[in-house]
């Protein structure tokens with residue numbers, strides 16, 4: 131199956147050829163014909179599968195081949211859970227649609243309304259938005275959804291996890307009855323089914339293998355190490371292997387900040403990206419990371435959702451996630467759409483239960499490698515990680531819903547041993563900065 135066989139018009143084919151795409155991904159091969167045929171869609175597909183082009187390409191085709199209901203009003207509404215995802219979807223729409231005379235606008239919270247109002251006033255064909263800010267615009271009559279022909283709910287499960295159900299329902303009430311609806315979700319919970327009842331008409335179901343099936347493209351490795359020495363080991367790995375673009379996951383925002391600061395101090399340019407950062411800071415950090423001014427981006431799970439960084443070579447789990455599925459989400463940041471990648475996890479004794487859960491989900495063990503000089507101290511006893519209660523006041527992944535009630539196989543057993551390990555060792559052995567390889571990097 132080729133893009134030409136899918137019947138896409140020349141302007142779109144030209145744009146995707148310029149992106150270097152030679153053939154559709156499985157989700158695209160399934161979704162594109164269904165959308166072109168006007169069908170509603172219920173697609174189980176995660177970021178990394180090529181789903182954005184899966185809905186964007188046929189939408190561009192449909193819009194450019196049929197007249198608008200009302201000129202100037204949005205014809206397509208794409209709702210996403212996060213600002214980052216919204217920005218990335220809009221960028222994809224502009225990229226794939228650059229040889230077509232269609233206008234896009236991007237609307238999300240945390241930034242000023244004025245530029246968005248200006249863009250909306252200028253006339254929009256495709257509007258990409260997060261739900262809350264979109265409703266603000268509707269409230270002040272700067273967005274009019276009465277002419278929407280196609281609705282896309284992207285990462286619908288995440289939107290529900292993040293508590294957007296009421297906002298989504300309000301938005302739905304503003305849309306014409308007669309429309310085509312495309313829903314993308316990693317999971318199909320009862321909540322999702324509740325949302326889709328009455329919304330989707332005879333939807334075409336599209337499913338592609340979740341990303342863990344593509345994990346063959348991602349080489350995975352676990353480095354057993356004591357908790358107190360993780361940072362030191364990370365610096366060594368980055369140095370020794372000359373990693374220049376590394377996405378590092380921590381469990382908490384505070385952990386992300388601290389690690390980014392320490393890496394920066396050690397001469398590795400790094401920034402943290404998480405929900406407490408201003409939108410501008412997040413956008414800047416992502417841009418600097420993409421163009422290699424930053425070697426390391428330290429992120430929490432929620433901040434990393436939807437980050438689209440082409441061919442990201444390295445993902446590091448500084449801490450394992452509490453929810454095994456998040457591991458798959460994380461390593462899906464690398465080895466995307468055909469490129470190979472490396473995912474590395476620094477695992478201390480407290481995390482062995484989490485690791486077992488992940489290996490159970492993957493249905494195979496992950497290779498373990500002890501770095502000489504970083505052998506775990508056998509006298510350190512585990513402090514099992516209790517889901518969501520590991521650090522005070524910090525919910526794992528900063529989101530509720532799904533994982534809140536999810537029990538993990540690693541819950542502490544009654545009478546589990548208390549930690550009696552050595553106090554954390556501070557400081558790193560003397561190491562020169564001469565080995566650093568990040569030309570053009572700068573501290574932040």
Ligand code: AMP
Pocket residue numbers: 150151152153154155158176177178179180181182183438439440441466467468
């Ligand atoms: P998505 O799942 O939409 O986030 O897309 C994941 C990545 O795959 C993005 O970086 C796209 O640029 C890339 N991509 C999408 N479609 C294709 C394709 N047909 N061939 C190669 N790369 C693609």
